[in-house]
Amino acid sequence: MIRRFYSTILGSSVGKFPKNTSDIPxxxxxxxxxxxxxxxxxxxxxxxxxxxxxxxxxxxxxxxxxxxxxxxxxxxxxxxxxxxxxxxxxxxxxxxxxxxxxxxxxxxxxxxxxxxxxxxxxxxxxxxxxxxxxxxxxxxxxxxxxxxxxxxxxxxxxxxxxxxxxxxxxxxxxxxxxxxxxxxxxxxxxxxxxxxxxxxxxxxxxxxxxxxxxxxxxxxxxxxxxxxxxxxVRPHFEDGKYANEAQVNYHLTKDGDLCVVYSPKGRRVNYKFLKEEDLVDFRPGLSSQEAIEIFKDPQQSEFKNIIRVMDVGVGPGTLLPDLEVPYVRSRMTTFEDVSFTDAQDGDTCSLCKAGQLxxxxxxxxxxxxxxxxxxxxxxxxxxxxxxxxxxxxxxxxxxxxxxxxxxxxxxxTRDSYGLRWPASVAPVQLDVVVAGSFTGDKTAVDELVSNMQGVRVRVDDEDGGLGEKLARSKRIGIPLQLIVGKQYPQVEIEIRGAHGDLGKLETEIQDQNGLKKLVVDIQKAPETVRKLLSVM
Structure with a gap:
């Protein structure tokens, strides 16, 4: 059980925070x-x-x-x-x-x-x-x-x-x-x-x-x-439905041949898929332009081959870019209907052929x-x-x-206020904040904390008013804030972030400007806190 929080040593907040922390990475x-x-x-x-x-x-x-x-x-x-x-x-x-x-x-x-x-x-x-x-x-x-x-x-x-x-x-x-x-x-x-x-x-x-x-x-x-x-995930193209236009990438093979890869325009070539097809062995680290220049080098052997690889989405009616190198058709090999592009939102599922991705x-x-x-x-x-x-x-x-x-x-899980830890991993699960308006016996707070067995709890004794303390607690991401104030022996519990189903609880929870709250008698607070944490 955590009774005190670091204020002047390691772990304290550094610097000032805007009210909205969304822009902070x-x-x-x-x-x-x-x-x-x-x-x-x-x-x-x-x-x-x-x-x-x-x-x-x-x-x-x-x-x-x-x-x-x-x-x-x-x-x-x-x-x-x-x-x-x-x-x-x-x-x-x-x-x-x-x-x-x-x-x-x-x-x-x-x-x-x-x-x-x-x-x-x-x-x-x-x-x-x-x-x-x-x-x-x-x-x-x-x-x-x-x-x-x-x-x-x-x-x-x-x-x-x-x-x-x-x-x-x-x-x-x-x-x-x-x-x-x-x-x-x-x-x-x-x-x-x-x-x-x-x-x-x-x-x-x-x-x-x-x-x-x-x-x-x-x-x-x-x-x-x-x-x-x-x-x-590979895309599924229905028979006869091909891209209107293709894009091209050039690669040099380890044997010195030029591999010309055609894919539907706008789709990313997945080279892991292409490698799995085991059609060609690329020479790594070359851009398309570098591959073209090396292939066109007159110092290279005159026996040059061109290997064309067509994605399954490229077919009859697809406009192909002109080849940027001279070629002889007798030294050209073509592989068609090879699936090597990434699937996209809205594609047909290649597994069931029925649903959309x-x-x-x-x-x-x-x-x-x-x-x-x-x-x-x-x-x-x-x-x-x-x-x-x-x-x-x-x-x-x-x-x-x-x-x-x-x-x-x-x-x-974070939001504009700050972090929002699930109760299972939160460094602190409950923040007990004593308001300046509290006029009761401080031993009641100690008794409350001692009854929180199994709950990681802190008592916020840092400087600042109630609003500042609650804002600080929310930034840290503590799931629950329990406020002991002028309503004592009634205490207010603010629910920082529910990652479960609060509807399972037989507790009346109020929603005020997006903040979920409930008021309970201090004697019932430990049981209520544990129930809340069990679904958070």
Whole structure:
């Protein structure tokens, strides 16, 4: 239980605030309110308010992992290059390298080696292990404050199973854990089909908070309900319906041929989709103009080929731009009906072919991967089966950005007054504010606070009038303010931000100028506060 709030030491608000805080970026707001300090770009000092918030989030994460029998470990943050060489990830330029070691950005290599030492028999499987700690990524241009930094707090978990069937069961079990975690946090969220990226595997989901300020675009089908990151959703074009006009991009292949990529005008080419088609192998790092100039260079071989790749949305009747290079048709190859552009709002769903796609923004806060044998093969890691034969682990990995969650919750829930923490993660859940008009016995306030078992409560004894104290409390994002004033023994409770259904409560709640309030007897206040927090 918190009885006093920091006023002259770490954690106090810095500087003056406008009445409307909407124009203050979320990271700046967290800094000004004393949650964090950032000494350098991408680095974070956690101050008391921020640390309490982090610990509350970690408590929720740990509870749901422990509930299904996950085993918590804490690995060294330094990892030797020999493991990363085997998985071909040592050359990743996002690794912080210290001689022969790197500061771990993730732990697939280390955890696989560790489990290999102990789970050497099928009888010791399955295993799901997790850790919560600091990770490091050599971001060249850190942006978004806590959303993308060089140092961050992360929960990473890993599952090890005897076969694919059991591995997929562990994968689904962990997806349920993620659902339960985000449901308890009480910020609107979705699970989206996702690209696995450098982690690997061919099945993964992203978990997003729904927010108009999100950096990711998600698409949802209004018929089948499937949600996907735009990087994984392909558009569906009905037969015979093609774009009126095409746009073109030029690329040089590693063999020196020119690849001409045609796509419907106005649509973005998704090069991950194009790579998956395995039609051409591009030479990286060249602009269209550079590719053209190199191809036209008279010093190059006279035997030059042109490879045309047509998106499925480009067909008969589509106006094609003129080629910017000389060509001979006998040395031209064309691939048609290849799907490699991003879907857009209003497109037909490519899965059910019935619904329309609707786009919205999200902030990614978690990712779950089914890895298969990607890492166990590279590290030759496995177990003895029932016949004594060595088999390789089937694996999964599961990440939640804890420090990223702090920023994402703040971003997704804030309003013009300031932050609006859900009760589950709020550093303080109840602010007890004693008004100057209160003439009763101060021991009544102490008794009130002592009866708030299970509630994170503070007594605001900072300077300032009632209005200033309430404004300060709202900026910090404390869910409830309890005012002890001239109506004593009646007290007023202001509801800062309801992230649940207040209609479930058998309590008369007033709405005054957008602020929800109720008045109760001080003896009933503890019970009322707990009921309110249970749905917030």
């Amino acid at each position: 979320t990271t700046d707001l967290l800094i000004k309110l004393g949650f964090v300090s950032q000494p350098n770009s991408g680095l974070t000092h956690w101050l008391p308010l921020g640390l309490w918030t982090v610990r509350n989030i970690i408590g929720i994460i740990r509870k749901h992992h422990d509930k299904i029998g996950c085993q918590e470990v804490s690995l060294s943050v330094m990892s030797h290059h020999s493991l990363w060489d085997k998985t071909k990830r040592w050359q990743n330029d996002e690794l912080f390298k210290v001689g022969e070691f790197c500061l771990a950005a993730t732990a697939e290599e280390e955890i696989t080696q560790l489990v290999q030492r102990y789970a050497d028999s099928y009888k010791k499987l399955p295993i799901i292990t997790y850790q919560i700690g600091r990770k490091y990524r050599n971001e060249k241009r850190p942006r978004g404050g806590l959303l993308r930094g060089r140092e961050f707090i992360m929960k990473d978990a890993y599952s090890f199973d005897v076969n694919q069937t059991n591995a997929l069961k562990s994968f689904e079990k962990m997806n349920q854990v993620y659902y339960d975690i985000f449901k308890e946090i009480k910020v609107p969220f979705v699970k989206a089909n996702a690209d696995s990226g450098d982690i690997g595997g061919d099945l993964s989901y992203e978990w997003h908070f729904v927010s108009e300020h999100g950096e990711d675009t998600l698409l949802e089908c209004d018929a089948c309900g499937v949600i996907g990151n735009i990087e994984r 609707k786009s919205f923004k999200g902030i990614e806060v978690g990712h779950t991967f089914y890895l298969g044998k990607k890492y166990s093969e590279a590290l030759n890691a496995g177990f003895a089966d029932s016949e004594g034969q060595k088999q390789l682990y089937e694996m999964g990995c599961y990440g939640i950005g804890v420090s990223r969650l702090v920023a994402a919750i703040a971003e997704a």
